[in-house]
Amino acid sequence: MKTWAVTRFTLKETIRTKTMIIGLVFSLLYLAVVPMLSTSGGGTAVVGDIDQTAAGRDFLGFAMGGLNFIGMAMAIFTTLGAVYTEVERGTILSLVTKPLHRWQIIVGKWLGHVLLMSGYVLVMGFALWLSVAVGSGVFIWRFFPAIALVCLNIITMVSLTLAFSTFLPVIANAIFVFLIFIFTSNLRIINAIGETSDNIFLVIVANFLRLVLPVSEVSDLASVALAGTTPGSQEIVASEAAIFGPRAWSFAYEMAYIALMVFFATLVFRKKDLSQSA
């Protein structure tokens, strides 16, 4: 109940932040603009002999990629100061002196951010799905497991950023998290260099470093989930997998990664001096 009180408070607090409001405005714009950005022209613009389902899936795949990125960026920006700013401002004192374990504060905050961002992704995802369903009459049910994986990515970013916010100031946290994100998103290039130059060491390193932040791999997994089992899509997935595709256990690993980040955050926060002068 006390943890839930922190969660409710975090929801209330975060939803009022400028970052959240800007993010929501941007998201509405994205919903309006994404059909124009999509190469297939969106679910409503499918013409001729192009298979309606394939076109709708292409559009959702494209839109999901954007949503994945926007969602992760929003997750990072809204969670950056979750703990550090509270310590800096001194507002944390009113929490830690109450009959709460410190882990309850971390878990309460984490849950607040997770619920908010998951809610955001699910609503946005549903809006995209609905636009295809209404526009072209195609119901692509595979989109939902895919969007669930996007949700998992967002939760991962929340967890990572929250863990770093227990000891890093906002700017440092932002730089650190984005660097990790950009670096791990481009490991495909290192892998490709290793493949073309027959450098097995680079290939191993690239594959190993994917463990630092598993969101790119799970994004690929979401694409696979959306592509489904049609012959054409299987071909694409198979060729992708052969190069740098998602590993079968990446989903389970991301779950463990989230748990590890939350555990790490509670561990750092458990014995942290919280005085502003300390």
Place this chain on the structure above:
Amino acid sequence: MQAAIDIQGLTKVYGFAKDEVKAVDSLELKIDTGEVFGFLGPNGAGKTTTVQMLMQIIFPSSGTASILGKPLGNVEVRSRIGFLPELFQFHSFLKADEFLDFHASLYGMRAAERRVKVGEVLEQVGLSENSNSRIGTFSKGMLQRIGIGQAIINEPDLLFLDEPTSALDPIGRRDVRDLILRLRDKGTTIFLNSHMLSEVEMTCGRIGILNKGKLIRISDLDALVKPAHCVDVVADDLTQETREKIHALASRVEEDNGRLAVTLEREDQIRELARLIMDSGANLLEFTPRQVPLEDVFMQTIEENA
């Protein structure tokens, strides 16, 4: 009687090696249940650090303490504690009643109980009319009041107040003083950190003076500010010889603009002093025995331990 607070060798060290600073040094202190204890000291003495260690905001470098019979860090015991930090910061987007409701929920109170309690506390701290106002719009004094509100919302057995009147006007100070006295009458133990010596004098039964992290004096207030055989003397035509005799009799003489503040060892010396001046042929204009105010005791103690 079980001590409400029992501190044993509590120490907080900041920095390393050459830069090491002992903010609190081997503090030993016991505060009885139902006591109102004033914790005094100049800025940087370690008062707030002590309270922060007791509230587990920061962790001691060494030493232990128990609060209400439980060791430091016991979470359950915090449901019986209230705390107003010195630099209390607020989530300014909340309304006053939302703020108190949130804090009540952290004590595990149910919604119906919270509704009643929030109304009562707003009344107690004089903010009933502002229950719907956002905290961000509050004045310093109102913030202090709402801070006190969250500290007492759980009807604590032990209340830590760190500078509770620093931002208040005289009316607010009187309200807080009355609140402390009411809580004391109900048996609440109060640990009061304050620079307002007059407040301490009016509310506390016992005081401790901390300087440079060390507890240098602890005493019942009555023993400190009792008539200390100090006499204000104004007299014309005091000869040098008489002055020397006064100095010989007194333990301390301070002269300010013709007025002598004479501190004596014993009560019977007051009469002796009067006779000495009268016999010298001086014209005695004023002879006023007085109490030593807490401020003088405080200053003297700090100077002696500088």
